[in-house]
Amino acid sequence: MLDKLIEYLQFPFVQYALIVGILIALCASLLGVSLVLKRFSFIGDGLSHVAFGAMAIASVLNLTNQMIIIMPVTVLSAVLLLRTGRNAKIRGDAAIAMISVGALALGYLLMNIFSTSSNLSGDVCSTLFGSTSMLTLTLTDVIVCSVISLIVIALFLLFYNKIFAVTFDESFATAVGTKSNRYNLLLAVIIAVIIVMAMNLVGSLLISALVIFPGLSAMRLFKSFKSVTIFSAVLSVFCAVIGMIISILAGTPVGATIVATNAAAFLMCTFIGVFVR
Protein backbone atom coordinates (compact mmCIF):
# COMPACT_ATOMS: atom_id res chain seq x y z
CA MET A 1 0.00 0.00 0.00
CA LEU A 2 2.89 2.31 0.80
CA ASP A 3 4.40 1.53 -2.60
CA LYS A 4 1.16 2.49 -4.24
CA LEU A 5 1.10 5.77 -2.28
CA ILE A 6 4.68 6.65 -3.21
CA GLU A 7 3.93 5.85 -6.80
CA TYR A 8 0.92 8.18 -6.76
CA LEU A 9 2.91 10.94 -5.10
CA GLN A 10 5.24 11.00 -8.12
CA PHE A 11 2.44 12.44 -10.27
CA PRO A 12 2.40 16.24 -10.42
CA PHE A 13 -1.42 16.37 -10.27
CA VAL A 14 -1.42 14.49 -6.98
CA GLN A 15 1.23 16.85 -5.61
CA TYR A 16 -0.79 19.86 -6.75
CA ALA A 17 -3.91 18.49 -5.11
CA LEU A 18 -2.04 17.94 -1.84
CA ILE A 19 -0.54 21.45 -1.83
CA VAL A 20 -3.88 23.12 -2.54
CA GLY A 21 -5.67 20.89 -0.05
CA ILE A 22 -3.22 21.74 2.73
CA LEU A 23 -3.40 25.48 2.06
CA ILE A 24 -7.18 25.57 1.95
CA ALA A 25 -7.50 23.48 5.10
CA LEU A 26 -5.06 25.78 6.89
CA CYS A 27 -6.85 29.00 5.86
CA ALA A 28 -10.31 27.62 6.62
CA SER A 29 -9.32 26.54 10.11
CA LEU A 30 -7.64 29.83 11.07
CA LEU A 31 -10.87 31.77 10.96
CA GLY A 32 -13.06 28.91 12.08
CA VAL A 33 -12.43 29.59 15.76
CA SER A 34 -13.60 33.19 15.50
CA LEU A 35 -16.56 32.23 13.37
CA VAL A 36 -17.72 29.61 15.84
CA LEU A 37 -17.25 31.88 18.84
CA LYS A 38 -18.96 34.84 17.22
CA ARG A 39 -21.90 32.59 16.30
CA PHE A 40 -21.13 33.19 12.64
CA SER A 41 -20.86 29.52 11.63
CA PHE A 42 -24.05 29.68 9.65
CA ILE A 43 -22.73 32.54 7.56
CA GLY A 44 -20.18 30.11 6.21
CA ASP A 45 -22.94 27.69 5.33
CA GLY A 46 -25.05 30.38 3.66
CA LEU A 47 -22.13 31.69 1.66
CA SER A 48 -21.25 28.30 0.27
CA HIS A 49 -24.76 28.02 -1.18
CA VAL A 50 -24.45 31.48 -2.65
CA ALA A 51 -21.18 30.42 -4.24
CA PHE A 52 -23.00 27.44 -5.74
CA GLY A 53 -25.65 29.73 -7.23
CA ALA A 54 -22.98 32.02 -8.62
CA MET A 55 -21.17 29.10 -10.14
CA ALA A 56 -24.36 27.99 -11.87
CA ILE A 57 -24.77 31.45 -13.36
CA ALA A 58 -21.16 31.46 -14.48
CA SER A 59 -21.47 28.10 -16.18
CA VAL A 60 -24.72 29.14 -17.89
CA LEU A 61 -22.90 32.18 -19.26
CA ASN A 62 -20.19 29.83 -20.44
CA LEU A 63 -17.40 31.82 -18.87
CA THR A 64 -13.95 30.33 -19.10
CA ASN A 65 -12.91 31.96 -15.84
CA GLN A 66 -15.84 31.40 -13.50
CA MET A 67 -14.09 33.15 -10.62
CA ILE A 68 -14.92 36.53 -12.17
CA ILE A 69 -18.53 35.99 -11.13
CA ILE A 70 -18.27 33.65 -8.16
CA MET A 71 -15.79 35.69 -6.13
CA PRO A 72 -17.51 39.11 -6.21
CA VAL A 73 -21.00 37.67 -5.68
CA THR A 74 -19.89 35.64 -2.66
CA VAL A 75 -17.94 38.51 -1.12
CA LEU A 76 -20.89 40.85 -1.63
CA SER A 77 -23.25 38.35 0.02
CA ALA A 78 -20.86 38.07 2.94
CA VAL A 79 -21.05 41.81 3.47
CA LEU A 80 -24.85 41.81 3.15
CA LEU A 81 -25.29 38.88 5.54
CA LEU A 82 -23.16 40.63 8.12
CA ARG A 83 -25.29 43.74 7.86
CA THR A 84 -28.59 41.91 8.19
CA GLY A 85 -27.15 39.97 11.10
CA ARG A 86 -27.45 43.19 13.07
CA ASN A 87 -30.80 44.19 11.69
CA ALA A 88 -33.68 43.49 14.03
CA LYS A 89 -36.33 43.40 11.33
CA ILE A 90 -35.13 40.30 9.52
CA ARG A 91 -33.42 38.06 12.02
CA GLY A 92 -29.88 37.12 11.08
CA ASP A 93 -30.42 33.38 10.99
CA ALA A 94 -33.62 33.72 9.00
CA ALA A 95 -31.90 35.97 6.47
CA ILE A 96 -29.10 33.46 6.05
CA ALA A 97 -31.50 30.57 5.60
CA MET A 98 -33.44 32.62 3.05
CA ILE A 99 -30.43 33.62 1.00
CA SER A 100 -28.73 30.25 1.11
CA VAL A 101 -31.72 28.14 0.14
CA GLY A 102 -32.75 30.71 -2.46
CA ALA A 103 -29.33 30.64 -4.07
CA LEU A 104 -29.23 26.86 -4.01
CA ALA A 105 -32.60 26.56 -5.72
CA LEU A 106 -31.81 29.27 -8.26
CA GLY A 107 -28.49 27.65 -9.08
CA TYR A 108 -30.01 24.24 -9.67
CA LEU A 109 -32.83 25.76 -11.71
CA LEU A 110 -30.44 27.65 -13.96
CA MET A 111 -28.26 24.62 -14.48
CA ASN A 112 -31.34 22.60 -15.38
CA ILE A 113 -32.83 25.06 -17.85
CA PHE A 114 -29.68 26.13 -19.64
CA SER A 115 -27.69 22.98 -19.31
CA THR A 116 -25.15 22.37 -22.05
CA SER A 117 -23.83 19.22 -20.48
CA SER A 118 -25.15 15.74 -21.05
CA ASN A 119 -24.50 14.71 -17.46
CA LEU A 120 -26.43 17.28 -15.44
CA SER A 121 -26.85 15.40 -12.20
CA GLY A 122 -23.16 14.52 -12.28
CA ASP A 123 -22.30 18.22 -12.63
CA VAL A 124 -24.57 19.26 -9.79
CA CYS A 125 -23.34 16.47 -7.59
CA SER A 126 -19.70 17.40 -8.11
CA THR A 127 -20.30 21.09 -7.36
CA LEU A 128 -22.14 20.20 -4.19
CA PHE A 129 -19.89 17.48 -2.89
CA GLY A 130 -16.54 18.27 -4.43
CA SER A 131 -15.24 16.88 -7.64
CA THR A 132 -12.38 15.14 -9.26
CA SER A 133 -11.41 18.57 -10.63
CA MET A 134 -9.24 18.56 -7.56
CA LEU A 135 -7.03 16.19 -9.50
CA THR A 136 -7.02 18.24 -12.69
CA LEU A 137 -5.53 21.41 -11.24
CA THR A 138 -3.07 23.26 -13.42
CA LEU A 139 0.10 24.94 -12.20
CA THR A 140 -1.63 28.32 -12.54
CA ASP A 141 -4.45 27.14 -10.24
CA VAL A 142 -1.88 26.11 -7.67
CA ILE A 143 -0.08 29.46 -7.86
CA VAL A 144 -3.30 31.49 -7.58
CA CYS A 145 -4.40 29.41 -4.62
CA SER A 146 -1.01 29.77 -2.93
CA VAL A 147 -0.97 33.54 -3.34
CA ILE A 148 -4.49 33.93 -1.94
CA SER A 149 -3.67 31.61 0.95
CA LEU A 150 -0.54 33.54 1.80
CA ILE A 151 -2.52 36.79 1.81
CA VAL A 152 -5.15 35.25 4.10
CA ILE A 153 -2.51 33.91 6.47
CA ALA A 154 -0.63 37.22 6.50
CA LEU A 155 -3.82 39.18 7.23
CA PHE A 156 -4.71 36.78 10.01
CA LEU A 157 -1.29 37.08 11.66
CA LEU A 158 -1.22 40.87 11.32
CA PHE A 159 -4.66 41.31 12.82
CA TYR A 160 -4.53 38.37 15.22
CA ASN A 161 -4.76 40.51 18.35
CA LYS A 162 -7.53 42.64 16.93
CA ILE A 163 -9.49 39.61 15.78
CA PHE A 164 -9.18 38.16 19.27
CA ALA A 165 -10.32 41.42 20.87
CA VAL A 166 -13.31 41.81 18.58
CA THR A 167 -14.28 38.16 18.95
CA PHE A 168 -14.11 38.18 22.73
CA ASP A 169 -15.84 41.47 23.42
CA GLU A 170 -17.05 43.65 20.62
CA SER A 171 -18.48 46.43 22.77
CA PHE A 172 -15.31 46.79 24.82
CA ALA A 173 -13.20 46.84 21.67
CA THR A 174 -15.40 49.50 20.09
CA ALA A 175 -15.42 51.54 23.30
CA VAL A 176 -11.62 51.76 23.37
CA GLY A 177 -11.53 52.81 19.75
CA THR A 178 -11.03 49.59 17.77
CA LYS A 179 -13.06 49.72 14.58
CA SER A 180 -14.99 46.51 15.23
CA ASN A 181 -17.15 46.83 12.15
CA ARG A 182 -14.10 46.88 9.93
CA TYR A 183 -12.73 43.73 11.47
CA ASN A 184 -16.09 42.00 11.18
CA LEU A 185 -16.10 42.99 7.54
CA LEU A 186 -12.57 41.69 7.11
CA LEU A 187 -13.61 38.37 8.67
CA ALA A 188 -16.62 38.10 6.37
CA VAL A 189 -14.65 38.92 3.22
CA ILE A 190 -11.85 36.50 4.06
CA ILE A 191 -14.32 33.74 4.83
CA ALA A 192 -16.04 34.36 1.48
CA VAL A 193 -12.70 34.10 -0.33
CA ILE A 194 -11.84 30.87 1.48
CA ILE A 195 -15.20 29.37 0.66
CA VAL A 196 -14.82 30.08 -3.02
CA MET A 197 -11.35 28.57 -2.97
CA ALA A 198 -12.50 25.53 -1.07
CA MET A 199 -15.36 24.75 -3.45
CA ASN A 200 -13.06 22.68 -5.64
CA LEU A 201 -11.76 20.70 -2.73
CA VAL A 202 -14.81 19.61 -0.78
CA GLY A 203 -17.72 21.05 -2.73
CA SER A 204 -20.05 23.78 -1.61
CA LEU A 205 -22.20 21.69 0.72
CA LEU A 206 -19.30 20.46 2.78
CA ILE A 207 -17.20 23.63 3.12
CA SER A 208 -18.57 24.78 6.42
CA ALA A 209 -17.39 21.49 7.89
CA LEU A 210 -13.84 22.44 6.93
CA VAL A 211 -14.30 25.79 8.61
CA ILE A 212 -15.93 24.81 11.89
CA PHE A 213 -14.80 21.26 12.71
CA PRO A 214 -11.13 21.98 13.51
CA GLY A 215 -12.04 24.95 15.71
CA LEU A 216 -14.67 22.98 17.61
CA SER A 217 -12.29 20.07 18.10
CA ALA A 218 -9.54 22.34 19.42
CA MET A 219 -11.95 24.04 21.82
CA ARG A 220 -12.63 20.68 23.49
CA LEU A 221 -8.99 20.39 24.50
CA PHE A 222 -7.29 23.74 24.82
CA LYS A 223 -7.74 26.67 27.13
CA SER A 224 -6.19 29.69 25.48
CA PHE A 225 -7.10 31.39 22.22
CA LYS A 226 -3.58 30.99 20.88
CA SER A 227 -3.33 27.27 21.58
CA VAL A 228 -6.84 26.69 20.20
CA THR A 229 -5.91 28.51 17.00
CA ILE A 230 -2.61 26.69 16.54
CA PHE A 231 -4.07 23.27 17.30
CA SER A 232 -7.02 23.77 14.97
CA ALA A 233 -4.65 24.73 12.14
CA VAL A 234 -2.46 21.68 12.72
CA LEU A 235 -5.45 19.37 13.08
CA SER A 236 -7.09 20.74 9.95
CA VAL A 237 -3.99 20.19 7.80
CA PHE A 238 -3.52 16.73 9.31
CA CYS A 239 -7.13 15.73 8.57
CA ALA A 240 -6.92 17.12 5.04
CA VAL A 241 -3.77 15.14 4.28
CA ILE A 242 -5.08 11.92 5.80
CA GLY A 243 -8.42 12.39 4.06
CA MET A 244 -6.79 12.94 0.68
CA ILE A 245 -4.45 9.97 1.06
CA ILE A 246 -7.34 7.69 2.00
CA SER A 247 -9.38 8.93 -0.92
CA ILE A 248 -6.50 8.37 -3.33
CA LEU A 249 -5.81 4.88 -2.05
CA ALA A 250 -9.37 3.74 -1.55
CA GLY A 251 -10.92 5.69 -4.41
CA THR A 252 -13.44 7.43 -2.18
CA PRO A 253 -14.75 10.97 -2.90
CA VAL A 254 -12.19 13.54 -1.73
CA GLY A 255 -14.48 16.08 -0.02
CA ALA A 256 -16.57 13.58 1.87
CA THR A 257 -13.49 11.69 3.04
CA ILE A 258 -11.84 14.84 4.40
CA VAL A 259 -15.00 15.87 6.22
CA ALA A 260 -15.42 12.37 7.63
CA THR A 261 -11.84 12.48 8.92
CA ASN A 262 -12.56 15.83 10.57
CA ALA A 263 -15.69 14.43 12.16
CA ALA A 264 -13.73 11.47 13.51
CA ALA A 265 -11.10 13.83 14.91
CA PHE A 266 -13.84 15.87 16.58
CA LEU A 267 -15.23 12.77 18.28
CA MET A 268 -11.76 11.82 19.48
CA CYS A 269 -11.11 15.31 20.84
CA THR A 270 -14.45 15.34 22.64
CA PHE A 271 -13.65 11.95 24.13
CA ILE A 272 -10.19 13.01 25.28
CA GLY A 273 -11.58 16.32 26.56
CA VAL A 274 -14.07 14.55 28.82
CA PHE A 275 -11.30 12.47 30.37
CA VAL A 276 -8.80 15.28 30.79
CA ARG A 277 -11.21 17.49 32.72
Added chain:
Amino acid sequence: MSLIDVRSLTLGYENRTVLKDLSFHVDEGDYLCIVGENGSGKSTLMKTLLGLQKPFGGEIIFGDGLNRKEIGYLPQQTIVQKDFPASVREIVLSGCQARCGLRPFYNREEKQLAEKNMERMGIKEFARRCYRDLSGGQQQRVLLARALCATRKILLLDEPVSGLDPMVTAEMYELIEGLNKEGITIIMISHDISAAVCYASKILHISKKPFFGTREEYQNSDIGKLFIMREEGGANA
Protein backbone atom coordinates in the same frame (compact mmCIF):
# COMPACT_ATOMS: atom_id res chain seq x y z
CA MET B 1 -12.77 71.80 34.19
CA SER B 2 -14.63 68.50 34.58
CA LEU B 3 -13.46 65.21 33.12
CA ILE B 4 -16.84 64.69 31.54
CA ASP B 5 -19.41 67.43 31.15
CA VAL B 6 -22.82 66.34 29.92
CA ARG B 7 -25.13 69.13 28.79
CA SER B 8 -28.86 68.78 28.07
CA LEU B 9 -28.43 65.34 26.55
CA THR B 10 -31.33 63.61 24.81
CA LEU B 11 -30.99 59.86 24.50
CA GLY B 12 -32.71 56.94 22.91
CA TYR B 13 -32.45 54.10 20.49
CA GLU B 14 -34.21 53.20 17.24
CA ASN B 15 -35.89 56.61 17.09
CA ARG B 16 -37.41 56.18 20.52
CA THR B 17 -36.45 58.82 23.03
CA VAL B 18 -35.89 57.48 26.54
CA LEU B 19 -34.30 60.45 28.27
CA LYS B 20 -34.57 64.17 27.77
CA ASP B 21 -32.51 67.13 28.88
CA LEU B 22 -30.02 65.33 31.10
CA SER B 23 -27.15 67.35 32.53
CA PHE B 24 -24.42 66.28 34.93
CA HIS B 25 -20.66 66.38 35.25
CA VAL B 26 -17.94 64.08 36.46
CA ASP B 27 -14.85 65.54 38.17
CA GLU B 28 -11.55 63.89 38.78
CA GLY B 29 -11.67 61.53 41.77
CA ASP B 30 -15.46 61.30 41.79
CA TYR B 31 -17.32 58.09 42.53
CA LEU B 32 -20.54 58.53 40.62
CA CYS B 33 -23.34 56.00 40.85
CA ILE B 34 -26.00 55.99 38.18
CA VAL B 35 -29.19 54.47 39.52
CA GLY B 36 -32.71 54.19 38.19
CA GLU B 37 -35.32 51.63 37.35
CA ASN B 38 -35.02 49.10 34.56
CA GLY B 39 -35.67 50.68 31.20
CA SER B 40 -34.98 54.18 32.50
CA GLY B 41 -32.06 54.53 30.10
CA LYS B 42 -29.02 53.67 32.21
CA SER B 43 -27.45 51.40 29.62
CA THR B 44 -28.28 53.80 26.81
CA LEU B 45 -26.54 56.57 28.71
CA MET B 46 -23.50 54.37 29.21
CA LYS B 47 -23.33 53.43 25.54
CA THR B 48 -23.61 57.08 24.57
CA LEU B 49 -20.83 58.07 26.96
CA LEU B 50 -18.62 55.42 25.37
CA GLY B 51 -19.47 56.53 21.86
CA LEU B 52 -21.15 53.24 20.97
CA GLN B 53 -24.20 55.21 19.91
CA LYS B 54 -24.95 58.80 19.10
CA PRO B 55 -27.06 61.10 21.27
CA PHE B 56 -30.23 62.59 19.77
CA GLY B 57 -29.34 66.00 21.13
CA GLY B 58 -27.13 67.85 23.58
CA GLU B 59 -23.44 67.33 24.00
CA ILE B 60 -20.80 65.45 25.96
CA ILE B 61 -17.58 67.36 26.53
CA PHE B 62 -14.43 65.58 27.60
CA GLY B 63 -12.06 67.79 29.54
CA ASP B 64 -8.77 67.63 31.41
CA GLY B 65 -7.06 65.90 28.50
CA LEU B 66 -9.41 62.92 28.69
CA ASN B 67 -10.01 61.17 25.42
CA ARG B 68 -13.16 59.08 25.04
CA LYS B 69 -11.03 56.08 24.08
CA GLU B 70 -9.22 56.29 27.42
CA ILE B 71 -12.29 55.30 29.41
CA GLY B 72 -11.83 51.87 30.95
CA TYR B 73 -15.06 49.98 30.42
CA LEU B 74 -16.36 47.00 32.35
CA PRO B 75 -19.27 45.67 30.30
CA GLN B 76 -21.82 43.14 31.42
CA GLN B 77 -20.84 39.63 30.47
CA THR B 78 -22.17 38.28 27.22
CA ILE B 79 -23.22 34.72 26.40
CA VAL B 80 -20.32 34.44 23.96
CA GLN B 81 -17.84 34.86 26.79
CA LYS B 82 -19.30 32.07 28.91
CA ASP B 83 -17.61 29.32 26.90
CA PHE B 84 -14.79 31.32 25.38
CA PRO B 85 -11.42 29.55 25.25
CA ALA B 86 -9.02 32.30 26.28
CA SER B 87 -6.43 32.56 29.01
CA VAL B 88 -6.66 35.29 31.62
CA ARG B 89 -3.46 36.87 30.33
CA GLU B 90 -4.78 37.09 26.76
CA ILE B 91 -7.92 38.85 27.93
CA VAL B 92 -6.16 41.34 30.19
CA LEU B 93 -3.66 42.11 27.45
CA SER B 94 -6.49 42.90 25.05
CA GLY B 95 -7.17 45.94 27.23
CA CYS B 96 -4.06 47.46 25.65
CA GLN B 97 -5.50 47.30 22.14
CA ALA B 98 -6.13 51.04 21.97
CA ARG B 99 -2.53 51.75 22.93
CA CYS B 100 -1.05 49.80 20.07
CA GLY B 101 -3.25 51.31 17.38
CA LEU B 102 -2.43 49.66 14.07
CA ARG B 103 0.72 48.00 15.37
CA PRO B 104 -0.07 44.29 15.09
CA PHE B 105 1.56 43.03 18.28
CA TYR B 106 1.79 44.11 21.89
CA ASN B 107 5.16 45.46 23.01
CA ARG B 108 7.00 44.80 26.23
CA GLU B 109 5.63 47.88 27.96
CA GLU B 110 2.06 46.77 27.30
CA LYS B 111 2.79 43.26 28.49
CA GLN B 112 4.23 44.68 31.72
CA LEU B 113 1.16 46.84 32.16
CA ALA B 114 -1.02 43.74 31.84
CA GLU B 115 1.11 41.90 34.43
CA LYS B 116 0.91 44.85 36.77
CA ASN B 117 -2.86 45.08 36.54
CA MET B 118 -3.27 41.34 37.05
CA GLU B 119 -1.25 41.70 40.21
CA ARG B 120 -3.32 44.70 41.27
CA MET B 121 -6.52 42.67 40.93
CA GLY B 122 -5.01 39.62 42.63
CA ILE B 123 -5.40 37.32 39.65
CA LYS B 124 -1.76 36.84 38.74
CA GLU B 125 -1.83 33.21 39.80
CA PHE B 126 -4.65 32.59 37.29
CA ALA B 127 -2.75 34.15 34.36
CA ARG B 128 -2.60 30.89 32.44
CA ARG B 129 -6.00 29.59 33.51
CA CYS B 130 -8.91 29.54 31.13
CA TYR B 131 -11.42 32.33 31.57
CA ARG B 132 -14.46 30.04 31.35
CA ASP B 133 -13.17 27.90 34.26
CA LEU B 134 -13.09 30.82 36.70
CA SER B 135 -15.80 31.79 39.19
CA GLY B 136 -18.02 34.81 38.55
CA GLY B 137 -16.06 37.04 40.91
CA GLN B 138 -12.73 36.03 39.40
CA GLN B 139 -14.07 36.70 35.90
CA GLN B 140 -15.09 40.19 36.97
CA ARG B 141 -11.57 40.78 38.29
CA VAL B 142 -10.15 39.74 34.93
CA LEU B 143 -12.41 42.18 33.09
CA LEU B 144 -11.56 44.89 35.62
CA ALA B 145 -7.84 44.32 35.04
CA ARG B 146 -8.49 44.59 31.31
CA ALA B 147 -10.36 47.87 31.82
CA LEU B 148 -7.45 49.19 33.88
CA CYS B 149 -5.10 48.48 30.98
CA ALA B 150 -7.22 50.77 28.83
CA THR B 151 -7.28 53.71 31.23
CA ARG B 152 -5.20 55.82 33.55
CA LYS B 153 -8.00 57.90 34.95
CA ILE B 154 -11.54 56.71 34.69
CA LEU B 155 -13.55 53.50 34.85
CA LEU B 156 -17.09 52.95 33.65
CA LEU B 157 -18.68 49.94 35.30
CA ASP B 158 -21.92 48.43 34.04
CA GLU B 159 -23.63 46.50 36.86
CA PRO B 160 -20.32 45.10 38.14
CA VAL B 161 -21.90 42.89 40.79
CA SER B 162 -24.84 41.41 38.94
CA GLY B 163 -24.95 37.67 39.42
CA LEU B 164 -22.37 37.60 42.20
CA ASP B 165 -23.06 36.18 45.64
CA PRO B 166 -23.09 38.58 48.64
CA MET B 167 -19.56 37.79 49.84
CA VAL B 168 -18.04 38.34 46.42
CA THR B 169 -20.20 41.41 45.90
CA ALA B 170 -18.76 43.00 49.04
CA GLU B 171 -15.23 42.14 47.86
CA MET B 172 -15.93 43.67 44.49
CA TYR B 173 -17.17 46.91 46.08
CA GLU B 174 -14.08 47.10 48.25
CA LEU B 175 -11.87 46.57 45.22
CA ILE B 176 -13.61 49.40 43.39
CA GLU B 177 -13.42 51.66 46.41
CA GLY B 178 -9.70 50.95 46.62
CA LEU B 179 -9.21 51.97 43.01
CA ASN B 180 -11.15 55.17 43.67
CA LYS B 181 -8.86 55.94 46.59
CA GLU B 182 -5.87 55.44 44.30
CA GLY B 183 -7.25 58.35 42.31
CA ILE B 184 -9.24 56.61 39.59
CA THR B 185 -12.56 58.22 38.82
CA ILE B 186 -15.44 55.75 38.93
CA ILE B 187 -18.76 55.82 37.12
CA MET B 188 -20.91 52.87 38.08
CA ILE B 189 -24.30 51.79 36.89
CA SER B 190 -26.13 49.94 39.59
CA HIS B 191 -29.43 48.53 40.76
CA ASP B 192 -28.11 48.44 44.23
CA ILE B 193 -29.23 51.67 45.93
CA SER B 194 -27.95 50.67 49.34
CA ALA B 195 -24.43 50.17 47.97
CA ALA B 196 -24.71 53.40 46.00
CA VAL B 197 -25.47 55.49 49.09
CA CYS B 198 -22.75 53.64 50.95
CA TYR B 199 -19.85 54.09 48.53
CA ALA B 200 -20.64 56.80 45.99
CA SER B 201 -19.69 60.46 46.39
CA LYS B 202 -22.27 61.57 43.84
CA ILE B 203 -25.47 60.07 42.59
CA LEU B 204 -27.31 60.42 39.33
CA HIS B 205 -30.84 59.09 39.54
CA ILE B 206 -32.35 58.66 36.12
CA SER B 207 -36.09 59.04 35.74
CA LYS B 208 -38.54 61.46 34.16
CA LYS B 209 -37.12 64.10 36.46
CA PRO B 210 -33.45 63.19 36.83
CA PHE B 211 -31.67 63.91 40.08
CA PHE B 212 -27.98 64.78 40.21
CA GLY B 213 -26.08 65.71 43.35
CA THR B 214 -23.91 64.50 46.18
CA ARG B 215 -24.79 61.46 48.23
CA GLU B 216 -25.98 63.60 51.15
CA GLU B 217 -28.22 65.68 48.91
CA TYR B 218 -29.69 62.49 47.48
CA GLN B 219 -30.41 61.01 50.89
CA ASN B 220 -32.31 64.18 51.81
CA SER B 221 -34.16 64.55 48.52
CA ASP B 222 -37.71 63.30 48.02
CA ILE B 223 -36.82 60.91 45.21
CA GLY B 224 -33.87 59.58 47.19
CA LYS B 225 -35.89 59.03 50.36
CA LEU B 226 -38.59 57.27 48.41
CA PHE B 227 -36.15 55.03 46.62
CA ILE B 228 -34.02 54.17 49.64
CA MET B 229 -37.13 53.43 51.67
CA ARG B 230 -38.57 51.22 48.98
CA GLU B 231 -35.30 49.37 48.75
CA GLU B 232 -35.12 48.82 52.48
CA GLY B 233 -38.77 47.83 52.59
CA GLY B 234 -38.00 45.31 49.86
CA ALA B 235 -35.11 43.96 51.87
CA ASN B 236 -37.19 43.60 55.02
CA ALA B 237 -40.14 41.99 53.33
